Amino acid sequence: MDKIKEKVQGLIDNHFVLLSLGLFILLSFALFFNLWLNPVHDFDEARHGVNAYEMIQERNWIANYYNGEVDYYNLKPPLSYWMISLCYLIFGYHPFALRFYSAFFSLAGNVVLYFYVKHKYGKTSALISVLAFLGCINLFAYHGVRSGDADGLFIFLFILGYTSLGRSSEKPQWIYLSGLSFALMFLAKSFHSFIFIPIVFFYLLFTKGFKNIGWWRLILFFLCSLLPIFLWGIARYSFDGWAFISRMFTFDLLQRTSEAGFEGHESTIFYYLRAFVFNPPLLISLVLSVIYLIWKIKKREPLSNEAKLVLISSLSIFGFFSLSKTRLDWYVDIGYIPLIVALSVLIRKFLNEILVDRPGLIKTRKVLAVCLPSIMTISALISSSIGFITPMVNKMDEVHQLLLNSDIQNGALIYLSEEYHHKPTQSYLITMEFAFDGRMKIASLEEFESDDISNSYYLSSKASLPIDYESVYQVINSTDTCTIIQKK
Numbered sequence: 001m002d003k004i005k006e007k008v009q010g011l012i013d014n015h016f017v018l019l020s021l022g023l024f025i026l027l028s029f030a031l032f033f034n035l036w037l038n039p040v041h042d043f044d045e046a047r048h049g050v051n052a053y054e055m056i057q058e059r060n061w062i063a064n065y066y067n068g069e070v071d072y073y074n075l076k077p078p079l080s081y082w083m084i085s086l087c088y089l090i091f092g093y094h095p096f097a098l099r100f101y102s103a104f105f106s107l108a109g110n111v112v113l114y115f116y117v118k119h120k121y122g123k124t125s126a127l128i129s130v131l132a133f134l135g136c137i138n139l140f141a142y143h144g145v146r147s148g149d150a151d152g153l154f155i156f157l158f159i160l161g162y163t164s165l166g167r168s169s170e171k172p173q174w175i176y177l178s179g180l181s182f183a184l185m186f187l188a189k190s191f192h193s194f195i196f197i198p199i200v201f202f203y204l205l206f207t208k209g210f211k212n213i214g215w216w217r218l219i220l221f222f223l224c225s226l227l228p229i230f231l232w233g234i235a236r237y238s239f240d241g242w243a244f245i246s247r248m249f250t251f252d253l254l255q256r257t258s259e260a261g262f263e264g265h266e267s268t269i270f271y272y273l274r275a276f277v278f279n280p281p282l283l284i285s286l287v288l289s290v291i292y293l294i295w296k297i298k299k300r301e302p303l304s305n306e307a308k309l310v311l312i313s314s315l316s317i318f319g320f321f322s323l324s325k326t327r328l329d330w331y332v333d334i335g336y337i338p339l340i341v342a343l344s345v346l347i348r349k350f351l352n353e354i355l356v357d358r359p360g361l362i363k364t365r366k367v368l369a370v371c372l373p374s375i376m377t378i379s380a381l382i383s384s385s386i387g388f389i390t391p392m393v394n395k396m397d398e399v400h401q402l403l404l405n406s407d408i409q410n411g412a413l414i415y416l417s418e419e420y421h422h423k424p425t426q427s428y429l430i431t432m433e434f435a436f437d438g439r440m441k442i443a444s445l446e447e448f449e450s451d452d453i454s455n456s457y458y459l460s461s462k463a464s465l466p467i468d469y470e471s472v473y474q475v476i477n478s479t480d481t482c483t484i485i486q487k488k
Contacts, residue, residue: 009124016123020114023130026384027110030140031103033387036096039396040431042424045148047074049098049430052084057437061085062235063244067429068439072244075252077232079187080150093434095148102152106145109156113337116163120306121345128344128376132281135379136336139279140386143330150188151330157185158334161196162313165203169305172213179224186229191253192331195320202312207305256326271327272318275335280379282336284372285343292346306345313338347372398479399423399459400431406477406484408436409455414484415441415448417460449487459484 012019040046047066051074054065064071064081083101091097110133118126139145145152161181167174178200185193204210210218236244276283289310296303303311317335321327396404399420408414414432416425421442432438445465448458458473461482466472473485 012124012127016127019127020130023127023134024107024110026380027130027134028107030134030380030384030386031107031145033384035099035103035146035387036094037387038095038394039400040095040098040427041142041147042427044143045098046424046426046430047071048080048084048150049148050426050433052081052088052098053093053430053433055081056085056088060239062232063239070240070244072247075244075248076150076190077187077229077236079184080153080189083153084148098148098430099146102145102147102149104152105156106139106152109152109159112156112163113159113340116166117341117344120166121348124348125344128347129340131373131376131380132285132340132343133336134383135281135376136279136340137379137383137386138275138329139333139336140383143328144333146386149330151333154185154189154192155333155337157181157188158196159337161185162199162309162337165200166306166309169207169209169212172217175213175217175221176224179221180228182225183228187232190248195317195334198316198320199309199313202316203305203309206308206312257324267327269322272322272332275318275329275332279336280375281343282339284375285339285346288346288350289339289342292349306341310338310342314342397424398482399428402459402477402479402482402484403428403431403438404435408438408457408476408484410436411438411455412436413439413441413453413456415443415451415456415458417458417464418442418444419461419464420459457484457486 040049050066051064051071054068055061055078058065061082062078064074064076064078066074080101083105084098087097087100091100110130113129113133114126117129133139139155143149143151145155158181161178164174164176164178164181168178182193182196182200185196204213213221233245276286293311314335317332317338321331321335324331403414412432416428420428425440425442429438429440432440445458445460448456457476459482462469462478463481465483465485469475469483469485472488474488476484476486478484
Protein backbone atom coordinates (compact mmCIF):
# COMPACT_ATOMS: atom_id res chain seq x y z
CA MET A 1 0.00 0.00 0.00
CA ASP A 2 2.84 2.38 0.85
CA LYS A 3 4.47 1.72 -2.53
CA ILE A 4 1.20 2.56 -4.28
CA LYS A 5 0.94 5.73 -2.19
CA GLU A 6 4.49 6.74 -3.17
CA LYS A 7 3.73 6.12 -6.84
CA VAL A 8 0.54 8.16 -6.71
CA GLN A 9 2.27 11.00 -4.87
CA GLY A 10 5.13 10.90 -7.38
CA LEU A 11 2.64 11.06 -10.25
CA ILE A 12 0.96 14.10 -8.69
CA ASP A 13 4.28 15.85 -7.99
CA ASN A 14 5.70 15.20 -11.45
CA HIS A 15 2.55 15.99 -13.44
CA PHE A 16 0.81 18.46 -11.13
CA VAL A 17 0.53 21.25 -13.69
CA LEU A 18 -0.79 18.88 -16.35
CA LEU A 19 -3.34 17.33 -13.96
CA SER A 20 -4.46 20.79 -12.82
CA LEU A 21 -4.85 21.95 -16.40
CA GLY A 22 -6.84 18.84 -17.28
CA LEU A 23 -9.25 19.37 -14.37
CA PHE A 24 -9.79 23.03 -15.22
CA ILE A 25 -10.41 22.17 -18.86
CA LEU A 26 -13.03 19.64 -17.73
CA LEU A 27 -14.54 22.24 -15.40
CA SER A 28 -14.63 24.83 -18.19
CA PHE A 29 -16.35 22.31 -20.44
CA ALA A 30 -18.93 21.57 -17.74
CA LEU A 31 -19.58 25.28 -17.28
CA PHE A 32 -19.63 26.59 -20.85
CA PHE A 33 -20.58 23.75 -23.21
CA ASN A 34 -23.96 24.39 -24.87
CA LEU A 35 -24.52 27.25 -22.42
CA TRP A 36 -26.75 29.00 -24.98
CA LEU A 37 -29.01 26.10 -25.95
CA ASN A 38 -31.47 25.88 -23.06
CA PRO A 39 -34.54 28.13 -23.20
CA VAL A 40 -34.36 30.87 -20.58
CA HIS A 41 -35.87 29.57 -17.34
CA ASP A 42 -38.93 31.37 -16.08
CA PHE A 43 -38.79 33.22 -12.74
CA ASP A 44 -35.30 34.18 -11.49
CA GLU A 45 -33.19 33.70 -14.62
CA ALA A 46 -35.69 35.40 -16.93
CA ARG A 47 -36.32 38.16 -14.39
CA HIS A 48 -32.61 38.91 -14.02
CA GLY A 49 -32.22 38.93 -17.79
CA VAL A 50 -35.12 41.35 -18.27
CA ASN A 51 -33.89 43.63 -15.46
CA ALA A 52 -30.43 43.84 -17.02
CA TYR A 53 -31.80 44.39 -20.53
CA GLU A 54 -34.09 47.20 -19.41
CA MET A 55 -31.32 48.82 -17.37
CA ILE A 56 -29.53 49.35 -20.67
CA GLN A 57 -32.65 50.56 -22.46
CA GLU A 58 -33.62 52.94 -19.64
CA ARG A 59 -30.02 54.08 -19.11
CA ASN A 60 -30.62 53.73 -15.39
CA TRP A 61 -27.94 51.77 -13.50
CA ILE A 62 -29.51 52.13 -10.07
CA ALA A 63 -33.11 50.90 -10.48
CA ASN A 64 -34.17 47.69 -12.18
CA TYR A 65 -37.13 47.69 -14.56
CA TYR A 66 -39.54 45.00 -15.71
CA ASN A 67 -41.72 45.40 -18.80
CA GLY A 68 -41.08 49.14 -18.85
CA GLU A 69 -41.90 49.79 -15.17
CA VAL A 70 -39.78 49.95 -12.00
CA ASP A 71 -39.54 46.41 -10.60
CA TYR A 72 -40.63 46.02 -6.98
CA TYR A 73 -40.77 42.23 -7.13
CA ASN A 74 -37.12 41.34 -7.81
CA LEU A 75 -35.70 43.04 -4.74
CA LYS A 76 -31.98 42.53 -5.21
CA PRO A 77 -29.33 45.26 -5.47
CA PRO A 78 -27.92 45.70 -8.98
CA LEU A 79 -24.51 43.96 -9.03
CA SER A 80 -25.70 40.89 -10.94
CA TYR A 81 -27.68 43.08 -13.38
CA TRP A 82 -24.54 45.12 -14.04
CA MET A 83 -22.62 41.94 -14.86
CA ILE A 84 -25.34 40.69 -17.22
CA SER A 85 -25.62 44.12 -18.86
CA LEU A 86 -21.87 44.14 -19.48
CA CYS A 87 -22.12 40.70 -21.10
CA TYR A 88 -25.04 41.92 -23.26
CA LEU A 89 -22.92 44.83 -24.48
CA ILE A 90 -20.03 42.46 -25.27
CA PHE A 91 -21.85 39.44 -26.72
CA GLY A 92 -25.27 40.76 -27.74
CA TYR A 93 -28.75 39.90 -26.52
CA HIS A 94 -29.11 36.12 -26.24
CA PRO A 95 -29.01 33.37 -23.58
CA PHE A 96 -25.23 32.90 -23.77
CA ALA A 97 -24.66 36.53 -22.77
CA LEU A 98 -27.21 36.18 -19.97
CA ARG A 99 -25.41 33.16 -18.50
CA PHE A 100 -21.77 33.89 -19.28
CA TYR A 101 -21.00 35.89 -16.13
CA SER A 102 -22.30 33.11 -13.89
CA ALA A 103 -20.13 30.45 -15.53
CA PHE A 104 -17.13 32.80 -15.65
CA PHE A 105 -17.28 33.71 -11.96
CA SER A 106 -17.81 30.06 -11.03
CA LEU A 107 -14.59 29.21 -12.86
CA ALA A 108 -12.81 32.15 -11.21
CA GLY A 109 -14.06 31.04 -7.80
CA ASN A 110 -12.62 27.59 -8.34
CA VAL A 111 -9.26 29.11 -9.26
CA VAL A 112 -9.27 31.10 -6.00
CA LEU A 113 -10.27 28.01 -3.98
CA TYR A 114 -7.66 25.87 -5.73
CA PHE A 115 -4.80 28.21 -4.81
CA TYR A 116 -6.10 28.62 -1.26
CA VAL A 117 -6.27 24.86 -0.70
CA LYS A 118 -2.87 24.38 -2.34
CA HIS A 119 -1.37 27.02 -0.05
CA LYS A 120 -2.95 25.53 3.07
CA TYR A 121 -2.87 21.79 2.43
CA GLY A 122 -0.76 20.96 -0.61
CA LYS A 123 -1.02 19.85 -4.23
CA THR A 124 -3.10 16.70 -3.74
CA SER A 125 -5.78 18.57 -1.82
CA ALA A 126 -5.88 21.33 -4.45
CA LEU A 127 -6.64 18.78 -7.18
CA ILE A 128 -9.31 17.12 -5.02
CA SER A 129 -11.02 20.49 -4.45
CA VAL A 130 -11.58 21.00 -8.19
CA LEU A 131 -12.78 17.42 -8.67
CA ALA A 132 -15.13 17.73 -5.68
CA PHE A 133 -16.69 20.95 -7.02
CA LEU A 134 -17.20 19.24 -10.36
CA GLY A 135 -18.86 16.34 -8.57
CA CYS A 136 -21.56 18.55 -7.02
CA ILE A 137 -24.19 17.86 -9.66
CA ASN A 138 -26.77 20.27 -8.21
CA LEU A 139 -24.51 23.24 -8.91
CA PHE A 140 -24.59 22.54 -12.65
CA ALA A 141 -28.30 21.88 -12.91
CA TYR A 142 -31.25 24.27 -12.68
CA HIS A 143 -30.58 27.61 -10.93
CA GLY A 144 -26.86 26.93 -10.66
CA VAL A 145 -23.56 27.96 -12.16
CA ARG A 146 -24.84 27.54 -15.74
CA SER A 147 -27.80 29.84 -15.19
CA GLY A 148 -28.33 33.60 -15.49
CA ASP A 149 -29.23 33.79 -11.80
CA ALA A 150 -26.87 35.50 -9.35
CA ASP A 151 -25.73 32.24 -7.70
CA GLY A 152 -22.50 31.76 -9.66
CA LEU A 153 -21.41 35.30 -8.80
CA PHE A 154 -22.50 34.82 -5.18
CA ILE A 155 -20.48 31.59 -4.88
CA PHE A 156 -17.40 33.39 -6.23
CA LEU A 157 -17.78 36.24 -3.73
CA PHE A 158 -18.34 33.78 -0.88
CA ILE A 159 -15.18 31.88 -1.84
CA LEU A 160 -13.29 35.18 -1.91
CA GLY A 161 -14.61 36.08 1.55
CA TYR A 162 -14.12 32.58 2.97
CA THR A 163 -10.52 32.20 1.78
CA SER A 164 -9.62 35.74 2.87
CA LEU A 165 -11.02 35.05 6.32
CA GLY A 166 -9.04 31.81 6.46
CA ARG A 167 -5.82 33.61 5.59
CA SER A 168 -6.41 36.44 8.06
CA SER A 169 -4.90 34.29 10.82
CA GLU A 170 -1.61 34.42 8.87
CA LYS A 171 -1.80 38.03 7.70
CA PRO A 172 -4.47 40.20 9.35
CA GLN A 173 -4.69 42.43 6.25
CA TRP A 174 -6.67 39.70 4.48
CA ILE A 175 -9.66 40.65 6.64
CA TYR A 176 -10.21 43.76 4.47
CA LEU A 177 -10.87 41.63 1.38
CA SER A 178 -13.22 39.50 3.44
CA GLY A 179 -15.20 42.63 4.38
CA LEU A 180 -15.31 43.86 0.79
CA SER A 181 -16.51 40.42 -0.32
CA PHE A 182 -19.40 40.67 2.15
CA ALA A 183 -20.40 44.06 0.74
CA LEU A 184 -20.36 42.70 -2.82
CA MET A 185 -22.33 39.63 -1.70
CA PHE A 186 -25.02 41.97 -0.40
CA LEU A 187 -25.02 43.92 -3.66
CA ALA A 188 -25.48 40.62 -5.52
CA LYS A 189 -28.07 38.76 -3.41
CA SER A 190 -29.20 41.14 -0.70
CA PHE A 191 -29.88 39.56 2.71
CA HIS A 192 -28.55 36.15 1.70
CA SER A 193 -25.16 37.72 2.43
CA PHE A 194 -26.04 38.09 6.13
CA ILE A 195 -25.16 34.44 6.66
CA PHE A 196 -21.52 35.56 6.39
CA ILE A 197 -21.83 37.69 9.54
CA PRO A 198 -22.00 34.80 12.09
CA ILE A 199 -19.25 33.00 10.16
CA VAL A 200 -16.88 35.95 10.55
CA PHE A 201 -17.88 36.66 14.16
CA PHE A 202 -17.59 33.12 15.50
CA TYR A 203 -14.42 32.38 13.55
CA LEU A 204 -12.68 35.45 14.97
CA LEU A 205 -14.08 34.65 18.42
CA PHE A 206 -12.95 31.01 18.57
CA THR A 207 -9.54 31.63 16.96
CA LYS A 208 -8.76 34.75 19.04
CA GLY A 209 -8.79 36.66 15.79
CA PHE A 210 -10.17 39.85 17.32
CA LYS A 211 -7.00 40.22 19.37
CA ASN A 212 -4.78 39.32 16.41
CA ILE A 213 -6.43 41.79 14.06
CA GLY A 214 -6.64 44.76 16.42
CA TRP A 215 -9.10 47.65 16.63
CA TRP A 216 -7.80 49.72 13.72
CA ARG A 217 -7.99 46.83 11.31
CA LEU A 218 -11.48 45.99 12.59
CA ILE A 219 -12.58 49.56 11.87
CA LEU A 220 -11.19 49.31 8.34
CA PHE A 221 -12.88 45.92 8.00
CA PHE A 222 -16.26 47.43 8.89
CA LEU A 223 -15.58 50.28 6.49
CA CYS A 224 -14.91 47.81 3.65
CA SER A 225 -18.01 45.84 4.64
CA LEU A 226 -20.48 48.73 4.87
CA LEU A 227 -19.32 51.63 2.69
CA PRO A 228 -20.25 50.06 -0.71
CA ILE A 229 -23.68 49.09 0.66
CA PHE A 230 -24.18 52.56 2.13
CA LEU A 231 -23.26 54.26 -1.16
CA TRP A 232 -25.70 52.06 -3.08
CA GLY A 233 -28.40 52.74 -0.48
CA ILE A 234 -27.97 56.50 -0.91
CA ALA A 235 -28.15 56.17 -4.69
CA ARG A 236 -31.27 54.01 -4.51
CA TYR A 237 -32.95 56.29 -1.96
CA SER A 238 -32.33 59.28 -4.22
CA PHE A 239 -34.30 57.48 -6.96
CA ASP A 240 -37.47 56.32 -5.18
CA GLY A 241 -37.08 57.04 -1.48
CA TRP A 242 -37.82 54.13 0.86
CA ALA A 243 -40.10 52.33 -1.62
CA PHE A 244 -37.58 49.71 -2.75
CA ILE A 245 -35.47 49.48 0.42
CA SER A 246 -38.44 49.05 2.78
CA ARG A 247 -39.89 46.33 0.55
CA MET A 248 -36.52 44.55 0.65
CA PHE A 249 -36.91 44.26 4.42
CA THR A 250 -40.60 43.40 4.61
CA PHE A 251 -40.84 41.06 1.61
CA ASP A 252 -37.37 39.66 0.86
CA LEU A 253 -36.20 39.30 4.46
CA LEU A 254 -39.09 39.04 6.93
CA GLN A 255 -41.69 37.22 4.83
CA ARG A 256 -39.27 34.76 3.24
CA THR A 257 -37.72 33.77 6.57
CA SER A 258 -40.83 33.76 8.77
CA GLU A 259 -43.82 32.67 6.63
CA ALA A 260 -44.23 28.95 5.98
CA GLY A 261 -45.27 28.10 2.44
CA PHE A 262 -44.32 31.56 1.17
CA GLU A 263 -44.79 31.70 -2.64
CA GLY A 264 -45.83 28.04 -2.54
CA HIS A 265 -42.52 26.68 -1.19
CA GLU A 266 -43.52 23.98 1.31
CA SER A 267 -40.83 21.88 3.00
CA THR A 268 -39.66 20.47 6.33
CA ILE A 269 -36.64 21.32 8.44
CA PHE A 270 -34.87 18.29 6.94
CA TYR A 271 -35.17 19.62 3.38
CA TYR A 272 -31.45 20.19 2.87
CA LEU A 273 -30.53 16.57 3.53
CA ARG A 274 -31.26 16.17 -0.19
CA ALA A 275 -28.13 18.22 -0.92
CA PHE A 276 -26.08 15.32 0.43
CA VAL A 277 -28.08 12.73 -1.51
CA PHE A 278 -27.70 14.39 -4.91
CA ASN A 279 -24.09 15.52 -4.46
CA PRO A 280 -21.87 12.53 -3.61
CA PRO A 281 -18.78 14.60 -2.64
CA LEU A 282 -20.83 16.36 0.05
CA LEU A 283 -22.04 13.06 1.50
CA ILE A 284 -18.46 11.71 1.56
CA SER A 285 -17.29 14.94 3.18
CA LEU A 286 -20.00 14.77 5.84
CA VAL A 287 -19.20 11.16 6.75
CA LEU A 288 -15.44 11.76 6.89
CA SER A 289 -15.91 14.98 8.87
CA VAL A 290 -18.02 13.24 11.52
CA ILE A 291 -15.45 10.42 11.82
CA TYR A 292 -12.65 12.97 12.02
CA LEU A 293 -14.38 14.96 14.77
CA ILE A 294 -14.98 11.81 16.82
CA TRP A 295 -11.32 10.84 16.33
CA LYS A 296 -10.16 14.30 17.49
CA ILE A 297 -12.44 14.16 20.55
CA LYS A 298 -11.13 10.70 21.47
CA LYS A 299 -7.55 11.93 21.20
CA ARG A 300 -8.49 15.14 23.06
CA GLU A 301 -6.81 17.22 20.41
CA PRO A 302 -8.00 20.78 19.63
CA LEU A 303 -9.30 21.63 16.18
CA SER A 304 -7.10 23.70 13.91
CA ASN A 305 -8.24 27.17 12.83
CA GLU A 306 -9.00 25.79 9.37
CA ALA A 307 -11.18 23.02 10.83
CA LYS A 308 -13.02 25.59 12.96
CA LEU A 309 -13.73 27.69 9.85
CA VAL A 310 -15.16 24.66 8.02
CA LEU A 311 -17.31 23.68 11.02
CA ILE A 312 -18.60 27.22 11.73
CA SER A 313 -19.38 27.89 8.05
CA SER A 314 -21.19 24.59 7.47
CA LEU A 315 -23.28 24.80 10.65
CA SER A 316 -24.15 28.47 10.04
CA ILE A 317 -25.29 27.98 6.44
CA PHE A 318 -27.17 24.69 6.71
CA GLY A 319 -28.48 25.51 10.17
CA PHE A 320 -29.86 28.96 9.33
CA PHE A 321 -31.50 28.00 6.05
CA SER A 322 -32.98 24.86 7.58
CA LEU A 323 -34.64 27.01 10.26
CA SER A 324 -35.83 29.55 7.69
CA LYS A 325 -39.42 29.05 6.53
CA THR A 326 -38.52 29.37 2.82
CA ARG A 327 -36.17 26.63 1.67
CA LEU A 328 -34.85 26.26 -1.87
CA ASP A 329 -31.97 24.10 -3.11
CA TRP A 330 -29.76 26.97 -4.23
CA TYR A 331 -29.95 28.81 -0.90
CA VAL A 332 -27.23 26.50 0.47
CA ASP A 333 -24.98 26.40 -2.61
CA ILE A 334 -22.33 28.37 -0.72
CA GLY A 335 -22.46 25.70 2.00
CA TYR A 336 -20.84 23.32 -0.47
CA ILE A 337 -17.58 25.29 -0.30
CA PRO A 338 -16.48 24.51 3.29
CA LEU A 339 -17.47 20.87 2.76
CA ILE A 340 -15.35 20.75 -0.41
CA VAL A 341 -12.41 22.17 1.55
CA ALA A 342 -12.95 19.56 4.26
CA LEU A 343 -13.13 16.77 1.71
CA SER A 344 -9.96 17.88 -0.05
CA VAL A 345 -8.09 17.63 3.25
CA LEU A 346 -9.74 14.59 4.81
CA ILE A 347 -9.32 12.17 1.90
CA ARG A 348 -5.57 12.73 2.01
CA LYS A 349 -5.51 12.71 5.82
CA PHE A 350 -7.51 9.45 6.11
CA LEU A 351 -5.37 7.57 3.62
CA ASN A 352 -2.03 8.96 4.77
CA GLU A 353 -2.44 9.39 8.52
CA ILE A 354 -5.53 8.11 10.31
CA LEU A 355 -5.61 4.60 8.81
CA VAL A 356 -1.82 4.19 8.76
CA ASP A 357 -0.14 1.63 11.03
CA ARG A 358 -3.36 -0.27 11.57
CA PRO A 359 -2.86 -3.73 10.04
CA GLY A 360 -6.53 -4.57 10.35
CA LEU A 361 -7.49 -1.58 8.22
CA ILE A 362 -5.26 -2.26 5.21
CA LYS A 363 -8.22 -3.55 3.20
CA THR A 364 -10.27 -0.52 4.26
CA ARG A 365 -7.52 1.81 3.01
CA LYS A 366 -7.43 0.00 -0.32
CA VAL A 367 -11.21 0.21 -0.73
CA LEU A 368 -11.28 3.89 0.18
CA ALA A 369 -8.33 4.67 -2.08
CA VAL A 370 -10.23 3.22 -5.04
CA CYS A 371 -13.86 4.06 -4.23
CA LEU A 372 -13.68 7.67 -3.09
CA PRO A 373 -11.87 9.10 -6.15
CA SER A 374 -14.01 6.87 -8.40
CA ILE A 375 -17.29 8.18 -6.95
CA MET A 376 -16.16 11.79 -7.32
CA THR A 377 -14.93 11.18 -10.86
CA ILE A 378 -18.26 9.64 -11.89
CA SER A 379 -20.11 12.58 -10.34
CA ALA A 380 -17.79 15.00 -12.14
CA LEU A 381 -18.50 13.30 -15.46
CA ILE A 382 -22.25 13.54 -14.82
CA SER A 383 -21.88 17.28 -14.16
CA SER A 384 -19.83 17.62 -17.33
CA SER A 385 -22.62 15.98 -19.32
CA ILE A 386 -25.24 18.54 -18.21
CA GLY A 387 -24.55 20.51 -21.38
CA PHE A 388 -25.55 17.44 -23.42
CA ILE A 389 -28.56 16.39 -21.34
CA THR A 390 -30.49 19.57 -20.54
CA PRO A 391 -30.97 20.81 -24.14
CA MET A 392 -32.61 17.46 -24.95
CA VAL A 393 -34.92 17.71 -21.92
CA ASN A 394 -35.77 21.42 -21.98
CA LYS A 395 -37.50 22.17 -25.27
CA MET A 396 -38.95 25.49 -26.38
CA ASP A 397 -42.72 25.61 -26.21
CA GLU A 398 -44.81 26.83 -29.15
CA VAL A 399 -45.11 30.38 -27.84
CA HIS A 400 -41.34 30.85 -27.71
CA GLN A 401 -40.97 29.38 -31.19
CA LEU A 402 -43.69 31.65 -32.51
CA LEU A 403 -42.08 34.76 -31.03
CA LEU A 404 -38.66 33.90 -32.42
CA ASN A 405 -39.80 32.90 -35.91
CA SER A 406 -42.33 35.64 -36.68
CA ASP A 407 -41.77 38.83 -38.66
CA ILE A 408 -42.60 41.33 -35.92
CA GLN A 409 -41.67 45.01 -36.04
CA ASN A 410 -39.06 46.31 -33.64
CA GLY A 411 -40.47 47.78 -30.43
CA ALA A 412 -43.82 45.99 -30.79
CA LEU A 413 -46.34 45.51 -28.00
CA ILE A 414 -47.51 41.89 -27.76
CA TYR A 415 -50.94 41.36 -26.25
CA LEU A 416 -50.80 37.94 -24.65
CA SER A 417 -54.13 36.16 -24.29
CA GLU A 418 -55.37 35.86 -20.69
CA GLU A 419 -55.23 32.07 -20.99
CA TYR A 420 -51.41 32.38 -20.75
CA HIS A 421 -51.54 34.12 -17.37
CA HIS A 422 -50.14 31.07 -15.55
CA LYS A 423 -47.61 30.25 -18.26
CA PRO A 424 -43.89 31.27 -18.13
CA THR A 425 -44.62 34.91 -18.99
CA GLN A 426 -41.25 36.20 -17.71
CA SER A 427 -39.39 34.00 -20.17
CA TYR A 428 -41.83 35.09 -22.89
CA LEU A 429 -40.93 38.70 -22.17
CA ILE A 430 -37.18 38.19 -22.37
CA THR A 431 -37.67 36.30 -25.65
CA MET A 432 -39.60 39.32 -27.00
CA GLU A 433 -36.89 41.72 -25.86
CA PHE A 434 -34.08 39.65 -27.35
CA ALA A 435 -35.93 39.17 -30.65
CA PHE A 436 -37.50 42.58 -31.34
CA ASP A 437 -37.20 44.83 -28.25
CA GLY A 438 -40.81 44.01 -27.45
CA ARG A 439 -43.14 44.69 -24.55
CA MET A 440 -45.89 42.46 -23.23
CA LYS A 441 -49.41 42.92 -21.88
CA ILE A 442 -51.77 40.19 -20.75
CA ALA A 443 -55.19 41.15 -22.09
CA SER A 444 -58.39 39.96 -23.75
CA LEU A 445 -59.11 40.16 -27.46
CA GLU A 446 -61.55 42.99 -26.72
CA GLU A 447 -58.81 45.06 -25.08
CA PHE A 448 -56.55 44.45 -28.08
CA GLU A 449 -59.37 45.57 -30.37
CA SER A 450 -60.04 48.77 -28.43
CA ASP A 451 -56.37 49.83 -28.26
CA ASP A 452 -55.21 52.26 -30.93
CA ILE A 453 -51.50 51.33 -30.82
CA SER A 454 -50.45 50.61 -34.38
CA ASN A 455 -47.39 48.45 -33.68
CA SER A 456 -49.23 45.80 -31.67
CA TYR A 457 -49.99 42.10 -32.04
CA TYR A 458 -52.19 39.54 -30.31
CA LEU A 459 -50.86 36.09 -29.37
CA SER A 460 -53.46 33.49 -28.55
CA SER A 461 -54.43 29.87 -28.92
CA LYS A 462 -56.48 29.22 -32.04
CA ALA A 463 -59.23 27.66 -29.96
CA SER A 464 -59.93 30.90 -28.08
CA LEU A 465 -60.27 33.04 -31.25
CA PRO A 466 -63.46 33.50 -33.33
CA ILE A 467 -63.95 30.91 -36.06
CA ASP A 468 -63.51 33.54 -38.78
CA TYR A 469 -60.41 35.19 -37.27
CA GLU A 470 -58.35 34.63 -40.44
CA SER A 471 -60.70 36.83 -42.43
CA VAL A 472 -60.89 39.53 -39.73
CA TYR A 473 -57.21 39.80 -38.79
CA GLN A 474 -53.86 39.53 -40.53
CA VAL A 475 -52.21 36.27 -39.48
CA ILE A 476 -48.50 36.87 -38.88
CA ASN A 477 -47.52 33.32 -38.00
CA SER A 478 -49.06 30.14 -36.59
CA THR A 479 -48.26 26.77 -35.11
CA ASP A 480 -50.63 23.83 -34.71
CA THR A 481 -52.30 25.33 -31.65
CA CYS A 482 -51.47 29.06 -31.38
CA THR A 483 -51.14 32.09 -33.61
CA ILE A 484 -50.03 35.73 -33.75
CA ILE A 485 -52.44 38.16 -35.39
CA GLN A 486 -52.50 41.86 -36.20
CA LYS A 487 -55.28 44.26 -37.08
CA LYS A 488 -55.76 44.79 -40.81
